Amino acid sequence: MRNILLFVLFLLAVFYVRRALRGGPRREEGGDSAPEQPASQAPVGEIEQMVACAHCGVHVPESEGVTSGGRFFCSEEHRRLGARP
Ligand SMILES: [Zn+2]
Numbered sequence: 001m002r003n004i005l006l007f008v009l010f011l012l013a014v015f016y017v018r019r020a021l022r023g024g025p026r027r028e029e030g031g032d033s034a035p036e037q038p039a040s041q042a043p044v045g046e047i048e049q050m051v052a053c054a055h056c057g058v059h060v061p062e063s064e065g066v067t068s069g070g071r072f073f074c075s076e077e078h079r080r081l082g083a084r085p
Contacts, residue, residue, distance in 0.1 A: 054083035 050059040053074035060074040073079040 053078055055079075055081055056084075 048061045048063060051062050051065060051072040052059050053065065054071040055073055055078035058074050060072075062072070064074075066073045066076055066079040068079045071083050073083075
C-alpha cells in the first residue's frame with residue numbers, strides 16, 4: 001500500500017515537473033506572443049494578397065485558396081471544376 005502511495009506521489013511529481021517545464025517557456029512566449037505568433041504565420045502589418053478565383057472570380061486571401069496549373073481557385077471544389085472564362 002505504501003508503495004502505491006509513493007508511486008502516485010512520483011507520478012504527481014513527474015506531472016508537475018513536466019507541466020512546469022512546459023509552462024515555463026510558454027509563459028515567456030506569452031509575454032511577447034504578439035511578435036512571436038505572426039512570425040510563424042503571417043507577419044503583422046503585411047496585408048495578404050487577395051487573388052481572384054479562376055472559376056467564380058471571388059477574391060480570396062492567397063493562403064486560403066488553391067493553386068493549380070498556375071491558376072488560383074477559392075476552394076478545392078472550384079479547382080476541381082476548373083477555370084471558367
Ligand atoms: Zn471560386
